[in-house]
Amino acid sequence: MNVSVVSPPRSGTLGTNASRPDGVAKVQGGFAFSSDMWAENMLWGATLRSPHPFARIVSIDVSAAWKINGVEVIVTADDVPGLNAYGLIVQDQPVFAKVGDLVRYSGEPIAAVAADHPETCKRALEAIKVEYEVFNPVVDPEECIAGRAPEIHPHGNVYRHQRIVTGDLSVEGDVVVEGDYEIGMQDQAFLGLEAALAIPDSGGDGVELYIATQWLHEDRKQIAACLGLPEEKVRLVLGGVGGAFGAREDISLQVHTCLLALRTGRPVRIAYGREESFYGHVHRHPARIWMRHHATRDGRIVKIESRMVFDGGAYCSTSPAVLINGITHTQGPYKCDNAVVDGYAVRTNNPPCGAMRGFGVVQACYAHESQMDKLAAACGIDPVEIRLLNAMETGDKLITGQVVNSVAPVEECIRATAAIPLPPDLESDPDFRDIPGGSGRTADRSHIRRGIGWGVSIKNLMYSEGFDDYSTARCRISNGVVSVKFATAEVGQGFVMLAQQIARTVLGVDEVLLDTIDTQVGSAGSTSASRQTWMSGGAVNAACVAVRDKVLAHVAQYHDMDVANLAVDGTDIVDTRGSFRVAVADVISHLDIDETAEYHHPPTEDLDENGQGNCHVAFAFVAHRAVVDVDPELGLVKVVQVATAQDVGRVLNPLSCVGQVEGGIAQGLGLAVMEEIVVTNGKVRNPSFTDYLLPTFLDAPDVEAVFIEEFEPKSPLGAKGVGEPPCISVTPAIANAIRNATGRELPRVPIRPYDVCL
């Protein structure tokens, strides 16, 4: 009889619930977020913003502000020493709007001040007189596409137009369903507001910036260009980041803070309040999507037609990439050979939009999953069956011509989700907090109807279209101490913990020091696109493996052994062919090793004019089933349970995976039923948490999560990114459940009470 004894993984290594190095401090309130930063002799900075969405600046008069006691400096576009523009893809957004030039959105920066106190800053901003010639804002994307709108920017009003055309377009389905869908503007609504502290070098020819961001090196590149400094004169250190979700990919207060510090020769801190935060960062693109599905009578998709319009707002940010993500995910996780998709991302005078968790796929998924339920109804098939029938598999070809080489366990995700028990029926006399209306006590048991809805999605991982978003990491042993350094932004996802888990596993040590996260090491790419576990995880792994190989070589040489036979086993180094065993700690106590590694994913391609090309690196999949109680007469809802099975490749930290899933589901729920920046004629009407509603604990559902662990061979650790998929298909799953309960079409999210009952 063969008995194999598998010992559980060592505490703190990969696969365990390793505790986070920042966990205790965050729970106890001791963690320093970037808004907590302070420096001796520090000044406070503040930003003057345009109240108009579209206007020409006739004049700026700062003379009265200069007279205010305590004001140290006032800067405008004239004071920007380098390029007065920034942007992630094209540099079309001014650091400050300039006299004679346009302001293009309500909230656009015009000037900044530094003073001895926030109150002084406030008075100074009030004393700056700006004269505007106000224009009617351009707010309808269709007007931009049709070329009927005035040109908002010299770069034009269309950021990108891209088609996907594939297969035989003459194919017609026995069954055809279509819909016009609309997705509202969601905010990332991180709790840790934008904040930065800039400390000028004593000679005034350089600056150090402590900043909450998602990508230190990209920030540095853009900041240095605006400041007219070489990149090495701009050093960035990661401040404590309280959430990001895409809202920290773009420049907000970085250049302003550095500029004020360089001009005054003193440390300057800027910290946004909640209202300013709504104006200070980009949001999720509102979108309009038309989709038509053709299928055989038994429900097989034969063709998809779609038109997608993403409103990018006033500046480009990542709009072109968001558009590509949207249109290349039109089919969802389903097979489809024939498709024609027309996609636009346009410029308007609405608030600028860019990255947010899900990055274009959220919008596409809401449309295709709404369509799948329509198709199921039209074919008389169960919503689960129609999804299984069309489920994509590894090796299938996407409408872009790209073959899905990633593990694609779509069917497994759906079946595992379906196997999760449904919640019990609502009891006869439920607590009012457990039913729609919650604390408002609007309903009794007899008013409630329960619905069940499904959503399944595919999400690309890493950056696309030829972008080499590599990651760098450095691993050192010095005096027996292992340390790891990287520039990977820890935004709350837990990479600091994962890096330690990797180092412990590879090197057989328990203690792993983390060096400061800053620009004193190579780029890590952005903490975005579900990429850091794969990319920075790959880099940390490679650096640790390089160090381990040197350790093993040292042992082999010292003991005159064959290095090929040596391996790390737990916290020992062992001879796999003999009895030799030595503790890693003893070996490394007198070693000095320093290795830096880069991890690059395989190259990708641009799309051609027909939208064909291997533009994405890899994919992850997830299924969601939502159970929602609805009060159809008042249009109020309570999401009772969300069951999910997610394709993760390999679980590296179970607790972290569950955290991502629960948080993502809450965020997707927000988009489904309450979260929307309401914009009227270019103006945000709800820039506060009083009126921009996030789910409370009473709104959050029970989450039942299962992880599909099919090792992803392309990933350095076998794991896929876990961050984005949870928030993508949960939105249509909830919408489909409300449709199931009410019979309403509900073509728009967030679904408002009056959409359901009037």
Next chain:
Amino acid sequence: MSVAIPTSVGEVVDLLSRNPQATLLAGGTDLMVEVNLHGRRPADVVALNRVSELRSWSVDSSRRTITIGSGVPYAEMETGELARLLPALAEAARTVGSPQIRAAGTLGGNLGTCSPAGDGLPVLAALDAVIDVVGPNGARQIRFADFMVGVKRNALQPSEFVRSVTLPLVEGWQGYAKVGTRNAMVIATASVCLVRTNDRVAVALGAVGPTIIRATDAETWLAANHTMSSRPNTDTLAEFARLVRDASRPIDDHRSTAAYRRHAVGVLAQRLLTRSYS
């Protein structure tokens, strides 16, 4: 900015007599938002939280009334004896903000701010509360219907402030319901308080007009056309809801639409009336 911290009602009267422009601070759940978010900078503040008289309540059993000090926080109304005596006020109190807000916010604050969306106000309207107001010329009593005169406007004269609110202890049923776009911690889209006694109902509507609105046509119609001791039938409920809807004067804003608010008060009134018989 000066901050006075009086400990008696008399001191408050003195402070306000000398400085009618002074800003009153009770729980601070409205004022601090004004200060922090909207940059309001009051020159002088009179803080009321040390005035113990304002933080107490009492029952007058001979007159069958209860008097609640303007500084009693919502948290105290949610449970216990106050909740037993005034169930509708308890239900309204439970919908106010978060637990932290309810620990600080007061009925006096609701009256001072006088927002049509003030959660406690429909209860005061439905129960015909009397507001006890104190000023340099002594005390006076104002019926709630005369107290709230517009959006965030009340009948207080300069130097006057709210000392307490007196409500009848009614024989019958009372309830409150509030619609918002979130299941907790949300500003009312529409709210209704309904009080049913032997021979009549009182219905007050929140967030559907410049002031809290009493649906008097609905009240009168029901008293004339329905025997209060019996359960209303479907037709009665429908007509009652229609009259309640007609009493509302809602607007479209970024929180909801006028049409939905009008619809919602009808549904809530109908449901509360039904609930009063369950």
